[in-house]
Amino acid sequence: MAEKLKFYFKQIAGIREPKEVDEDVDARILGNFLHKVMERFYRDISAKKKSKQVEQGDFEGSEATVNKLIDEMFIENFRLNPDEKVDYEGQRLIVREIVKRFATKILQQDKARAPFVMEAVEAQGLLYNLKIDHAPGYVVIGGMIDRIDRKENELRIIDYKTGRDKLEFESLDSLFERNLNRNKAAFQTFLYALLYKANNPTLGMTVLPGLINRD
Secondary structure (H helix, E strand, O other), X not given: OHHHHHHHHHHHOOOOOOOOHHHHOOHHHHHHHHHHHHHHHHHXXXXXXXXXXXXXXXXXXXXXXXXXXXXXXXXXXXXXXXXXXXOOOOHHHHHHHHHHHHHHHHHHHHHHHOXXXXXXXXXXXXXXXXXXXXXXXXXXXXXXXXXXEXXXXXXXXXXXXXXXXXXXXXXXXXXXXXXXXXOHHHHHHHHHHHHHHHHOOOOOOEEEEEEEEOO
16 A cells, blocks of 8 residues: 555656755764764663673774764664665765764764763653742753763763854853853853763762864
8 A cells, every 4th residue: 555655656756755855964963973972882882791881892893883873863864774784975974974073083083982881861751849049939940961971080971063063162150151151062061961970869970061063
């Protein structure tokens, strides 16, 4: 039945499938690809070793692994034939190169830092009840942390930014100012650190919020 409908839409109704579905790729899609590649890279390591410990040897063959994971992202998001090689042209090629370079940069830094423990990737379900002064009730704050890793007595709360977000800010007070110069990316990462500490009150470790961007 599906083939008959496909024949009708294409041959009789004249409705053609777009040759390039990639024209809708935007910053959101780019960020989603990177997050999924990094998430699967580390979850595969954890599943294979049955351990959260990451060693330098785990990065052997990482370039081929990243290429494979990027292929998976295109196949899943654009419903490509998994039995065929992904054709990288035009915007597809641009997206692949940006994600590949960014993922490679992150993995190079991680390899140099290893060994460490990857506590979580794409951590969800972190909520915090924020009490507002002179107001009844409270506000529920939540978020998804890109990655949480630990080395010795330091625990890092990391947020990936596929844009060119600034890493600098004048002061903590400046993060709460309502103007165009406010560093929203830094504010978001500090917020994630607050969420994690609030959900782990007996942590007993130094929490380091951080950003990793494309530059």
